[in-house]
Amino acid sequence: MTRIAIIGGGPAGALAAEYLARAGREVLLFDEKLAWEKPCGGGLTDKALARWPFLCDAQVERKWISDCELIAPSGRKAAFQLDRPIAIFSRLALNGMLLDRARDAGAQILRERITKIDGSAGDWQLRSSEGNHRADFIVLAAGARNPFRGQFSETLGPENFVVAVGFYIPGTSDVAQVRFLKGLHGYLWIFPRADHFSAGICGRMKGKSTAELRKLLEDSLPEFGLGIDDAGARFYAHVLPCFTAKTLQTAAFSGHGWAMIGDAAGFVDGITGEGLYYALRSAELLSGALLAGAPETYPVSVKQDFLPELERASRIADRFYSGDWLGGSVLERMVQLTGRSARFRELMRDLFAGTQEYSDLRKRVQRNLPTIALEALVSPFVRSSAAIARDLAGR
Numbered sequence: 001m002t003r004i005a006i007i008g009g010g011p012a013g014a015l016a017a018e019y020l021a022r023a024g025r026e027v028l029l030f031d032e033k034l035a036w037e038k039p040c041g042g043g044l045t046d047k048a049l050a051r052w053p054f055l056c057d058a059q060v061e062r063k064w065i066s067d068c069e070l071i072a073p074s075g076r077k078a079a080f081q082l083d084r085p086i087a088i089f090s091r092l093a094l095n096g097m098l099l100d101r102a103r104d105a106g107a108q109i110l111r112e113r114i115t116k117i118d119g120s121a122g123d124w125q126l127r128s129s130e131g132n133h134r135a136d137f138i139v140l141a142a143g144a145r146n147p148f149r150g151q152f153s154e155t156l157g158p159e160n161f162v163v164a165v166g167f168y169i170p171g172t173s174d175v176a177q178v179r180f181l182k183g184l185h186g187y188l189w190i191f192p193r194a195d196h197f198s199a200g201i202c203g204r205m206k207g208k209s210t211a212e213l214r215k216l217l218e219d220s221l222p223e224f225g226l227g228i229d230d231a232g233a234r235f236y237a238h239v240l241p242c243f244t245a246k247t248l249q250t251a252a253f254s255g256h257g258w259a260m261i262g263d264a265a266g267f268v269d270g271i272t273g274e275g276l277y278y279a280l281r282s283a284e285l286l287s288g289a290l291l292a293g294a295p296e297t298y299p300v301s302v303k304q305d306f307l308p309e310l311e312r313a314s315r316i317a318d319r320f321y322s323g324d325w326l327g328g329s330v331l332e333r334m335v336q337l338t339g340r341s342a343r344f345r346e347l348m349r350d351l352f353a354g355t356q357e358y359s360d361l362r363k364r365v366q367r368n369l370p371t372i373a374l375e376a377l378v379s380p381f382v383r384s385s386a387a388i389a390r391d392l393a394g395r
Helices: 011-022 046-051 091-105 210-224 245-250 276-291 295-305 307-322 330-340 342-353 358-394
Strands: 003-007 026-030 063-071 077-088 108-110 114-120 123-128 132-135 137-140 161-170 175-179 186-192 196-204 234-241 258-260
Touching (some): 003 011, 011 091, 011 276, 046 276, 063 186, 077 175, 077 330, 077 342, 091 108, 186 210, 276 295, 307 358, 330 342, 342 358
Parallel strands (some): 003 026, 003 137, 026 108, 137 258
Antiparallel strands (some): 063 077, 161 234, 175 186, 186 196
């Protein structure tokens, strides 16, 4: 496998191209757009930054965020600080930087759209808008709705996707905000970037249409002091994967002479929508398997590394967004406890950092529930006492 064709120039495809080219493989990366913007927030957690330190060191625009605010469907708010900041990138800047690294490593970056794939492992023929190419191995990294998915794996129904719409609005701040809305399997976000806000909303394709999501977002923007009439505001929309647990368990993402990585394989957290870490990690795992001459080990590595975590997220996503807990909705209780309990805020910090996995989340909550409950009960009293003290001091 000396010539490898990568279809898709997003983070997964670009990182795989860099690793493979740096190791001496002949890499052709095809993407008709190359670096381009997407409506997603572009946040990279501490988990990702620790694994790939070059993301911290690269000379590219980013916004470091330590302050977060959660807003429940009722409007209740809870603010907290992260002990490990999130780096929020423009997707244009992030993709461009990763493509530059791939190019510098020796990958051939082709701004072409692949229209047809024929042949088999060791002798793939690819037809593009510009001509014909051949490859020994094919990497699909062009998103979950890429036109070749049905050729290599099963086609997917709308239950496996979410719609994300958003605006890029000039300005910035130092606080990342996440707003939950009643009846929405998803959330609204206001993420500050270097010189603009990424203001967006996501929801299941089977639940809300693009027009409905856009209206919800536009109606909510004034709450954050933003509006689409601001000079330079731009609208974006995109379909993202959010695979059901069954699809994650059964859908093939690799085979003889081919493999999928990132969004193309559906490697996205079904609760948070986090996909960048899994895009980069899947690219890393596939590259390692190819360089070892053992591509058949790639799915084994994925299943040992992170796939069970994504399956857990998918199984509990419905309960997270529409279930009840401790006498109220999960979302209301989560925001309430974040505001009232220091122990619960520690848990939320770890979730935002990417270090708290779903596999032991329930045990951690149960183990700390007495402390969390006590802090939640004491907090209103402490606040009331502080208010009384301030009033007395004012007199």
